[in-house]
Structures are given as C-alpha cells and as structure tokens.
Amino acid sequence: MNELRKKLATLIIPITKLIGIIKMPFVSKSNVFEKYFEIKNTLKPGDTILTLSRGHLSNIFNRLVNPGEYMHTAIYVGMEDEIPMVIDATGVGVNKRHLPLFLSDKDKICIVRPLEGTITEDQIKISLKWLENQIGKPYDYTFNLGEEKFYCSELNYFFYKVGNPDLPFVRKYKGKDPKPNDFRNAKNFFYICFEIID
Numbered sequence: 001m002n003e004l005r006k007k008l009a010t011l012i013i014p015i016t017k018l019i020g021i022i023k024m025p026f027v028s029k030s031n032v033f034e035k036y037f038e039i040k041n042t043l044k045p046g047d048t049i050l051t052l053s054r055g056h057l058s059n060i061f062n063r064l065v066n067p068g069e070y071m072h073t074a075i076y077v078g079m080e081d082e083i084p085m086v087i088d089a090t091g092v093g094v095n096k097r098h099l100p101l102f103l104s105d106k107d108k109i110c111i112v113r114p115l116e117g118t119i120t121e122d123q124i125k126i127s128l129k130w131l132e133n134q135i136g137k138p139y140d141y142t143f144n145l146g147e148e149k150f151y152c153s154e155l156n157y158f159f160y161k162v163g164n165p166d167l168p169f170v171r172k173y174k175g176k177d178p179k180p181n182d183f184r185n186a187k188n189f190f191y192i193c194f195e196i197i198d
Contacts, residue, residue: 032106032196040099042111042194045078046124046163048156048183049086052108068181069197070110073152074102075159077128087131089150094137108197112183112190114160114167123163130162131155143177153178160189 032039032051043049050070074088077096084099103109119127140149147158157178160167167189183190 032109033100033103035109035196036100036103039103039109039111039194040084043076043084043099044113045076045128046114046119046159047076047193048112048190049074049076049102050110050112050180050184051106053105068179068184069108070180070184073156073180073183075131075156076111077131087135087155089137089139089152089155091139093139094134094150094155096132096135109195110184110192110197111194113193114189115191118167118189119160119164127159127163131159145177153180153183156183 051072051074052070053072072088072090074086076099077085077087079085085096086099086102087094087096088102089095134147134150134155138149140146140151140154143151143154145154145157150158154177184192
C-alpha cells in the first residue's frame with residue numbers, strides 16, 4: 001500500500017504543485033494582520049500557529065484529507081534581529097520567514113501551546129535547534145511520516161517529538177499522518193492561547 005501511495009503521489013506531484021499556487025478571485029478576505037501586535041505579544045518560542053487562507057484552490061482538496069478549520073501550521077521560533085520569525089513547510093520546502101509576511105494573507109489563526117508539564121523549556125530549546133537544521137529540506141508531497149522531507153503539520157509533529165519523545169499527542173482523525181487540526185484538538189497536550197474565528 002505504501003509503494004502504491006508513493007507511485008500515485010509521484011504521478012500527481014506536478015498537478016499538486018500547480019494547485020498549490022492557484023488562488024481564486026473574488027474571495028472575501030478578513031485581515032488577521034489587524035491583530036498583529038496582539039498575536040506577536042501572545043507568541044512564545046515553540047508555539048504552533050494554525051492558519052487558514054481563503055481563496056487557495058488547494059483548500060478544496062485539503063478538506064478531503066484534512067477535516068476541520070485550519071489548513072496550515074507553522075512554529076514560532078522567536079525574535080531574530082528584533083523581528084519575530086516562524087518556520088514552516090510549504091511547497092518550496094522548509095523555510096524561515098518574518099511573522100508579518102507569514103500573517104499577511106491569513107484569514108483565520110489559532111495559537112496553541114503545550115500544556116505545562118508536557119514539554120520543558122529545555123526540551124523546547126532542543127527542538128528549536130533541530131528545527132533550524134531542517135531549513136531547506138523539501139516539501140513532502142507523498143505525506144509519508146519521516147524526517148527526510150516535511151509537509152507542514154508533519155514538521156510540527158516532529159518538532160515536539162524531538163524535544164519530548166514520550167509526548168501524549170493523540171491524533172483525532174483517522175490515519176497516521178498528523179493534520180493541522182489535530183494540534184487544536186489535542187487537549188491532552190495543547191491549550192488554545194489565541195484564536196480569531198469568523
């Protein structure tokens with residue numbers, strides 16, 4: 001089954017890449033960026049940021065395998081030259097970018113943080129070092145759990161596993177692949193510390 005999945009994914013990767021960059025016109029957009037300072041002041045290194053950007057054609061297909069409100073995840077890594085930074089996995093691979101740029105096209109956002117006692121500050125520091133070493137790795141179009149390439153929530157999943165291999169993270173939806181909404185729904189590991197909803 002795994003081999004069949006890899007072959008199928010290889011055949012549809014060019015189509016998937018194209019769908020990932022197409023945006024639909026005339027889509028009503030809200031502006032998360034209006035809450036930028038509140039978001040920035042809420043974030044702590046190691047937080048997971050869940051987002052939705054309306055108007056992306058890929059959202060239609062993502063909903064088939066990713067039920068829930070949010071379609072993307074990123075990890076807040078802290079300040080760099082006085083600029084808040086995130087690391088996420090997108091179609092171009094694992095990359096680091098400024099928080100303002102990251103938020104510029106978002107319509108919904110949820111910030112989740114590990115519950116006290118599930119991962120220590122020292123473990124978060126270990127995870128942050130590991131995360132920096134993942135920058136430049138390719139995007140995982142086959143959605144196979146592993147550390148050679150990453151899709152967004154796979155990167156977040158391994159981020160926490162590196163710091164605490166025994167973390168009590170349980171996925172809500174069927175299948176082994178972590179999905180963005182699993183982070184919001186993992187009440188045994190995370191709590192919501194900020195959310196903008198419709």
